[in-house]
Amino acid sequence: HLSPRLAAVASFVPKGARLADIGSDHAYLPANLLINNKISFAIAGEVAKGPYENAQHEIVRRALTTQLEARLANGLAAIKDEDHIDTVTIAGMGGVLITDILEAGFSRAKRFETLILQPNTDEHIVRTWLNNHQYKINDEVIEQEDNHFYEIMIATKGTQSLSSLDKKFGPVLRKRKTSVFVAKWQKELDRIDTIFENLEFAGKADSPIYQDWKKKYQQIQEVIK
Ligand code: SAM
Known part of the structure; x- marks a missing residue:
């Protein structure tokens, strides 16, 4: 069972995607998508040993070893060409860290069709990066858990020109203006x-x-x- 925040990230993952979840910790997100047959292949990338081991345990516990592989690596370096990853999720980190991860792997990142990002802070920095690197924000949602608000965005290869209001408030969120x-x-x-x-x-x-x-x-x- 995923939290509302991770459920929102999961809802954006295209059916049949080949997914890399970077900073996966327990690998709850890819495990859930595989168990629900929404995808059939995923990588769980982790830079830290403890979380990497959490992911490995979850993969064994859920009997997902043939479909989900945990890799100890920094950012997008977890992804190999032969994985044919088309979708990358990065959730639960600060916006600056997410942007650094994307920037460090940009020559690879630009090949990924779909990015689904959930920065805990500095959402405008993430949107600015997307805007400047030929990614178009197609949809966004905002979720509340306790006293925290989480913005989730899906971007695909393409161009758009975000205004400063779009970057700060979200091009979709500010139009939709939900109660959250x-x-x-x-x-x-x-x-x-x-x-x-x-x-x-x-x-x-x-x-x-x-x-x-x-x-x-x-x-x-x-x-x-
Ligand atoms: N993605 C999960 C979620 O949203 O619930 C876990 C979020 S957890 C707060 C952030 C994870 O990102 C940590 O396990 C941390 O080790 C990992 N992380 C931080 N920097 C990373 C990097 N450069 N590459 C891969 N993983 C990273």
């Missing part, structure tokens, strides 16, 4: 309210910093209204 999306940005407005209070208390209500936050605040209000 609004809740995420309302939480950010609440956070900025506290910043205003602190700046006012410090006598800095006229400072450039205050004005910067004011602009960000108004931009968010505009997007979620």
Whole structure:
């Protein structure tokens, strides 16, 4: 059983994909997709020994050894040409790390038809990378687990030109404006309210910093209204 966050990532994986899940930890995502016959082949890449061993245990426990292979490797180096991987998932890491992984393997990454990414932070950095490397964001969802909001995006080879609003809020998310999306940005407005209070208390209500936050605040209000 996958968490709502990983279930959303799984839902974007094309049927019959040859998948590499990078930073797979327990390999829950590829294992689930294989058990549900949505895919028939996957690699679980891990850079750390403990998580790599977690993946190996899960693969044996689920009797998936012929379809799923765990590999100890940094980022996209886990993928071999003969795997014929067409879809890469990278979930549960910061957006900077995801972007570094994509950038380090770009000559290989550009061959992957589909990227499904779930950054925990810095979503705009991931979208900017996609935008600048001929990937087009086709769909996005936002999920809430407890007090955390997770954005999941699927991109395929192609071009698009994202605006700064698209990069920050998500080209699909900001159009769809689900209640979870609004809740995420309302939480950010609440956070900025506290910043205003602190700046006012410090006598800095006229400072450039205050004005910067004011602009960000108004931009968010505009997007979620
Ligand atoms: N993908 C799973 C999920 O979303 O639930 C696990 C996320 S876990 C928080 C992040 C995993 O990424 C860790 O197991 C870590 O070892 C792995 N990782 C971090 N950097 C990596 C890299 N450069 N290459 C492969 N794995 C990496």
